[in-house]
Amino acid sequence: MTGIRVMLVDDQELLRASLRTVLSADERIEVTHDVANGGDAIEVVRRHRLDVVLMDIRMPRMDGVAATAEIVRIAPATRVLMLTTFDDDELVVAAIRAGASGYLTKDVRPAALAQAVCDVASGTSALAPGVAATILDLVRQVPMRRTGALDGLTPREVEIFGLLARGRSNSEICAELVLSENTVKSHVRAVLQKLDLRDRVHAVIHAYENGLVGRGELPD
Amino acid sequence: MTGIRVMLVDDQELLRASLRTVLSADERIEVTHDVANGGDAIEVVRRHRLDVVLMDIRMPRMDGVAATAEIVRIAPATRVLMLTTFDDDELVVAAIRAGASGYLTKDVRPAALAQAVCDVASGTSALAPGVAATILDLVRQVPMRRTGALDGLTPREVEIFGLLARGRSNSEICAELVLSENTVKSHVRAVLQKLDLRDRVHAVIHAYENGLVGRGELPD
DNA sequence: GCCGACATCACCCGAAGGGGTGAGCCGGGG
DNA sequence: CCCCGGCTCACCCCTTCGGGTGATGTCGGC
Known part of the structure; x- marks a missing residue:
């Protein structure tokens, strides 16, 4: 059997x-x-x-x-x-x-x-x-990508936010996007203001908490 | 019926x-x-x-x-x-x-x-x-809390790291732990150095990437 | 054509953060 | 006993960052 x-x-x-x-x-x-x-x-x-x-x-x-x-x-x-x-x-x-x-x-x-x-x-x-x-x-x-956590941001600002979330400094961002540092600062300021975040540290937290970035998405 | x-x-x-x-x-x-x-x-x-x-x-x-x-x-x-x-x-x-x-x-x-x-x-x-x-x-x-991502930190430093991960500023930390700001800076410096992190922004990323904090753990 | 939204950049300021050095205090182990 | 690790604090320095203000240019719509 x-x-x-x-x-x-x-x-x-x-x-x-x-x-x-x-x-x-x-x-x-x-x-x-x-x-x-x-x-x-x-x-x-x-x-x-x-x-x-x-x-x-x-x-x-x-x-x-x-x-x-x-x-x-x-x-x-x-x-x-x-x-x-x-x-x-x-x-x-x-x-x-x-x-x-x-x-x-x-x-x-x-x-x-x-x-x-x-x-x-x-x-x-x-x-x-x-x-x-x-x-x-x-x-x-678990997951669930939350849309709306980036509400009101212009395309450029969304892009900036993505880099903020990955821990980039202003100078790194300006190098990656080929911009002047002043411009980067303008965008960062706009992002923080629109999302009501105190600083870039909170931008990172906001990104993770809303599933805008997830584990293992840093390889770049 | x-x-x-x-x-x-x-x-x-x-x-x-x-x-x-x-x-x-x-x-x-x-x-x-x-x-x-x-x-x-x-x-x-x-x-x-x-x-x-x-x-x-x-x-x-x-x-x-x-x-x-x-x-x-x-x-x-x-x-x-x-x-x-x-x-x-x-x-x-x-x-x-x-x-x-x-x-x-x-x-x-x-x-x-x-x-x-x-x-x-x-x-x-x-x-x-x-x-x-x-x-x-x-x-x-899913996640799985990774131990070892905090290797080498003293208990006090682990505590500091936890607050860093939640986006606390140095002054907030010094208020919460009743310490001088200089002391907080010393601890933060030690944490960043031991974990080989550039700044507190990367500390937050490190925390999320290693599952040391997870979604919805900010309520404090 | 005008206006508003967006993107780009400049300059200035003050606050916060990161790094270096040194020092006092305590407790446990050699 | 002394030494070392951990915790505490102080001072100095320079960079980064956040915020304010303002200027330019482009595009699209009314």
Whole structure:
């Protein structure tokens, strides 16, 4: 039989046993290993091919996040599905970043758990409803280029603002745009005045806060 | 009966009918309205109390994203669940940002759909596995506070750096920390020197680029 | 043709910032 | 004990910056 090869990682013996029972009831799934901590899990991953690792996030001797990071590093094809008691915001994000393909809470219904295992094995992801809400909040916060943060600026002033945001001094700007320094100062003054910014320092902050420049946009 | 009050929004008559059948089979759910476009949906939301709006993202006469934004604005208690044929990355993010509580693809199984409706009605979220993967990728990309970008700074200097990053002038810093301006200048000089930054403008850029401050952390 | 918006530049001023040097004070470790 | 690192402050110097005022030229629209 060639079901989805699953390893259980949880320090509670009892929980592992019940998970094994639940998952084995699904004919698509084959529970091949179960261990009590992250260190052992990594050893198993090193030696065997696994499709999915079902891991508790809180464990003695190497926590779930660290173990997840290591597992995805040494076996990128193996998917890690976090399973925990709480949908703690910080842990969710940490786990996802470490490379987890899903995050379920332990109140998941057996059928949904089995389905989640199959989902992540097929390369997609699984999120418990409560966790999804957390993640979505995070997404809502992120980027979003705000138009209007440059309202009222003339094209030339927008150009000047871009250079201000990148930390250019007046003399650098005048060199780059082939202008006299006095002219640059005029433009800078106009920009600061129109946007109601105290100085070029605040211009930089304004740029980042409004997503007018973002991480990694300085290479020039 | 007081089930979850649901409205269906989709330009395909046939799909609305089948959705109605599927959802009505669940005794927790009551399909109270169905309309063919976003504009009509908003009208209904204005006049009736709804728990969940199940909306197609592509529609003539006001697309799903715009309609979602409007609905959450006028009826924050009403949850919007997007339902679409594809898990188009851009649309997913746009929908989430517009305020959607979930995002399902039309290949969802009936039972899962009904469950998703109940999930969002209870305030959590629902993501189709394929969509979850997209979202998780996005989360993985985000910031991540980089430690080490402040290497070598003394505690006092780190504190000074934080204020620099928020655009404080030397005199403001000296007022906030109850120091002489000369002292502040000494610290600022040390910070700029240790981090190899030309001036306070670059200190701000350094802070944002390394995730030492993020969007919306200026309130002080 | 006139006027307003934009861009260009000039000159002046005072404030703020960056750099150098030196010095006193404290606390912990060799 | 002394020395060193961190924190504090002082003075001096020069550059950069922000702000004020005003002048020119060009373009497009009324």
